[in-house]
Amino acid sequence: MRRRAIVLSILSSSAVLAAGWQLGVATQPQPVSQSLSQPTDAAAPATGTGGTTADGSTATPTPAAGTGTTAPSTAGASGTFTGTAAQTRFGAVQVQITVADGTITDVAALQLTDHDQKSVQISNRAAPVLRQEVLSAQSANVQNVSGATYTSDGYLTSLQSALDQAGL
């Protein structure tokens, strides 16, 4: 009888684990492809509170990192520049800036720390603050948001690489 219990336990546990594994594999591509759309959602309130007309630019993510589509201009650089993705413990952070005549007009987060529920919460709180600070400072030289150190560091790192591309 004990043997039956052991055998059944092994079978049942294996089935449960296999099902879990299958589900994990099935949902695996999603987080990857979502990693672009999901942070856009997370960044949506950021652009919303900012009041600028940046909704369009966030909705059309430029998937490849690092390629800024520079529009030829007379005074300063113009266009959108995507920073490199900065890896943090809680996920990658990647931002895209919109520049008009050498002025940063918008910062959109393409990817934010989203490893878990807490990270998403923190990201949602930190992103609008960081965006506002960057827009007013016009550089990556801004304060970290307290309680969102990793998100802030990643955000500013990615921002700096975008600024470098824009030659700002």
Add this chain to the structure above:
Amino acid sequence: MSLRTAPSPVARVVTDPSRRIRSRRRLRNADLMVVLCWSSVAMAVALYLAYGGPAQVTDLASGLSALGIVTGLVGTDLILVMLVLAARLPMIDRIVGQDTAMAFHRRLGKPALYLILAHGLLLTVGYAMAAGSNVVAETVALFQGPDMALAYLGLGLLVTVVVTSVVAVRRRFPYEVWHAIHLLSYAAVLVALPHQLSAGGVLADGTVQRVYWIALYVLAFGSIALFRFIVPIVRSARHDIRVAMLEPIAPGVVSLHLTGHQLDRLQTQGGQYAIWRFWTGATWWHAHPISFSAVPTDRSARITVRSLGRGSDALGRVRPGTRVSIEGPYGIFTDAHRSTSRISVVAAGIGITPVRSLLEHAALRPGEATVLLRATDDSQSYLWNEIGALPGLRGNPIFSMVGARPHGLATWMSAEALARGVTITSVFPELLDSDLYVCGPQSWADLVIRDARAAGLPHSQIHVERFDW
């Protein structure tokens, strides 16, 4: 001739079809419980797999963190299983008995604690490595996270609970102190919940995992609330049990006659026990598990107790009229759990009490029962006169074996009986065709079981009620 093999003991069992079927069903359900238990552990791991956790493992740091998450899930799952086992679910009591369930509960304690400790340690180290900081700085950082202070509190409580339950430490405390500390485990598991839901990605908002996990919590705590608190309180209030009379039956042994309303509705089976609490100033804080020494009637019940500790000593002094609350009845030392048509009974000392009500309740015909009453000396022949007077035992042999066990020999019999060449099969010639019921001190009962097993009696036909009370 020599080719014919002896029939196996099991094949020789005189089967009572309905009893056999019930017994099979019980064993199947017991197996099912084991399967459920291990499947829930697998489920905890599967939650992590379904979340896509393994894909996040890229280096040593993320590997340690992943392991930390899994140990946390499995450890918590085990603790919830432990709570369910300790919840005195009627179903679990009927299938394996509360004793067996609690033995399993105790065995899970340390593994669960180690897993939870590993959870904290692995995640701290894993995060520290990923962030390039040290363990101390990471602990400080983690502690400041939301709900994390509560989680550390839960960890501290859990360590306290398990450390005080380690046998050597447990003996230093009175039972009540230990039990009060043990109840902190409820708090430990509860305060750990917020950080699981907020800090963990596996149980994130809106996932099936979160629903399942909360359901587990509801199941565990719901069972505890219902069967450890609500049902006993309702029962005690409904039956309004009071002490009617104290009847000393031997030095240090007393029968408590109880009265109450509709006590037959407790549906107590002979051989069962309940956990009693006597509401006097000196005794209310101590709950006593005591066997029924008679099957309750509509208005009355009787329990018999020998003073084994300070607590049960005070029971001999409770006054008639004292209010009594009841948890139970519990136990599978009953006729309903018999798998054959015959019954063999061995009782020693105060172990007679459940045997007395068991034999009273059992529907026995002449030739179906054999009873052996065991005592060190004549002063221990508690209730023996009543056993002989039971109508169900008419036409069934009742033996007695009085005398001390021989020194230096591991036997359950008296020195005198051993010298005469008495064996378990000479007392119970049809032992293998019967169910053996043993009740007495643990070490003594173990020796009876050893002999019965050696004679070829399968486990499923052995029923033991140990008593430390």
